[in-house]
Amino acid sequence: MNDSNCQCAALQFYCTAGNGMEPFLIQEVKTKLAAKDVDHIPGKVFFTTSSEIKQVRELKSAERLFLLLKRHSPLLAHTPKTPSGIQSRLMGDGSDWTRAVLSWRSLQRDLMMRSDCTLSVALPGRKRKMEEEEEKDSGVEGSTFNGPYGTQKLGLEGKRREFGLSKDTSSTEDSGSVSCVSGDKVEEDSIEGSRDRKTSTVSFRVSCRCSGALSRRFSPQDLSRIIGTAVSRQLGWRVDLRKPDLEVNVYMSDDHCVLGIPLLRLPLANRSYMKTTGLRSTIAWAMASLSDIKPGSCVIDPMCGVGTILLEAAHEYQDVFFLGLDIDESQLVKASQNVEFAKFGDRVQLLQASSKEIPLPSCSVDVVVCDVPFGKKFGTKTDMAASLPVIVREMERVLRVGGTLVLLLSPQLSCLLKKSMTPRPVPSHTQGEGTGVGLGGDVDPSLTPSLFPSLQPLSYHRVSLGAIDALIHKYVKILTATTTLSGPDCIHTLNPCIVDPE
């Protein structure tokens, strides 16, 4: 790596996260970025890290990435509800702002040094110029490499692009205090030649989101104007609503006040390696992260669609074999294109098959991960509810003892599945369908055992998919009286089920 020796000063960031994704993001920043001071409010995770920005931008469970400018306790607690009150509170002595713009600038340089064709960096006015630069340097990009004898060198291509980007090696420093910038590593990109680097001529725009009492007093536009005026008056920055150098995002509610500068134009959730998306990539990644995937694992998705979950997992975990099954040929065509686009043909294979009859031996797979269709695909919700037990039974069968099952379910299917796993007394209430009405007519006074005795629930997670919520269920397959190594569950076993000692 060309600049992995850069020891960056610790910076404060925050990421937005979908509802329910905060715990995954918290875990991710701690694991991947050795983040400190990790904190969160609904929808946002704050953290401090000295990892390089190119690593920070690789976060998989986050929506957007921001540099933290400042964070307050709610404004109205201490401040009169006047524009000047708001201004003086948010501006302070201006040092937070000045410091932030210097960090931001240094991060922009670091981001520009890494050429990535589809994820452009933040500057709205500069996007076109930057894309031209990137295209010049990335003659080795993707699809031209897919001849029959084309080598698939995923990691190497990224490196090649980094070295290919032309760099002006004369190092320059910003004027003013450089406490957050590792000075001798700051390199000037050739496109920036004409830009004045003094902070006083930064152009900016404020975008506000507010809720609660403050929002009843001021509209978002009012607040943007109030803050913008204070910034240009106190710091001399220039307001530019059309093509600003940077944007200041302000979020104010009854409970929180957060100011930040977005670092990338596109959300992190937009993956450069996905051609056609199905499930939101952040959720797909979260499911993979729950699945206990290890080197040497065999992972299947019995209803893979366009392959989103498998591709997120393949990007994250090495030395793993992924098999995607789907009943629908048109989905498999797109999945195949996705696999080719991401260059994972050596690790991700596809199969046209039904999740109700998985053509694999019992106890042969380490992980089953699946976004279970919510009902539209199967005709009606009732159909899906009726098919679910058969589908889960197949998943249970192919899993080896100790293997992990992770499912994404609609709230109704989640409820249905939980009920079918809980031994319960059943006077008039067997497994319900979407409406909660009992299925069979039998009035059975005794306990109904779990339909899936060898699946032990481990955890549930509620996540938002935007308009609706969904539940992630995680199970482990355990050894039971009926799940012996050579019992009826394993009629097609070829190799003995290896109970993983780990």
Place this chain on the structure above:
Amino acid sequence: MKLLTHNMLTSHVKGVTKGYPLLIKATEVKVSEVEFNPNFVSRMIPKLEWSALVQAADGLGHLQDLPAELVTDYEKNEEFLRKVHRVLLEVEVLEGCLQCPESGREFPISRGVPNMLLNEDEA
């Protein structure tokens, strides 16, 4: 369909007890260069049914010098791992079919993807 995938597939036709291994009848086979990853190969080996792999490779005419028996201590044996890598990942059946050894039912392979869907009466 790569031979790594084939090694896992089994026929699920109703009533069949010995649906493995599926017989490969290939009409189009492709060999490509795939980046060699020794870790991946050595981790896949314990999951393989070795004789089925040898039989499949042989049937396609790509056995070359892959040994009939699994070599012990293969993790450090790069030469061996490369042979396995070639057979598992570089040989690909693009067109043809897979035949259930017991029922004779054929599952078509098209554009590299096997179609294992069963008809209603077979499930």
